Amino acid sequence: SQQGEEDPQALSIQEGENATMNCSYKTSINNLQWYRQNSGRGLVHLILIRSNEREKHSGRLRVTLDTSKKSSSLLITASRAADTASYFCATVQAGTALIFGKGTTLSVSS
């Protein structure tokens, strides 16, 4: 079963535009993580936001967390072709291991 659900499933934008992806989850969490996966490769950790944080930045990435709505968003500003990838949110469900959402596939064209 999956804890997180990303929205939209696919997103196509032009270089320089901003990309926003959303993640909703079902149960209470201690923190939420975002990962990126380039085609046919392993996942790369982007950012971890704790449940007592509302917003976190890392370079061109901005993550928000709204625990009352059980949702998080990932904003990539000034997107580049190299940002083309799938993006997953992940949370801990029952137990201790991360469970990944279905992901958003981002395509950035130049």
Place this chain on the structure above:
Amino acid sequence: DAMVIQNPRYQVTQFGKPVTLSCSQTLNHNVMYWYQQKSSQAPKLLFHYYDKDFNNEADTPDNFQSRRPNTSFCFLDIRSPGLGDAAMYLCATSRGTGGLYEQYFGPGTRLTVT
């Protein structure tokens, strides 16, 4: 510099023929995970080890087994691969569990079943 290494990167096996995928890490992390990822889907956790403590996900088929002989190595054994087991298999590590730590992923092994 490679931190999580998976071998082989591509594996072809025959229907019903046992296959073993390997993962090694240079991070000295306590936790090692195995995920199965099918095309355009999320990684699905199969099981994980916290040190030598094995944790199996409830819906992982018995056909999938794992071994962790030491901190650095972890193996995924598929006893009788079916066509539905064709997927990317991802190994990951972390210092701890509970979602408090980031996971480091290997490049994956793409398994084809003929």
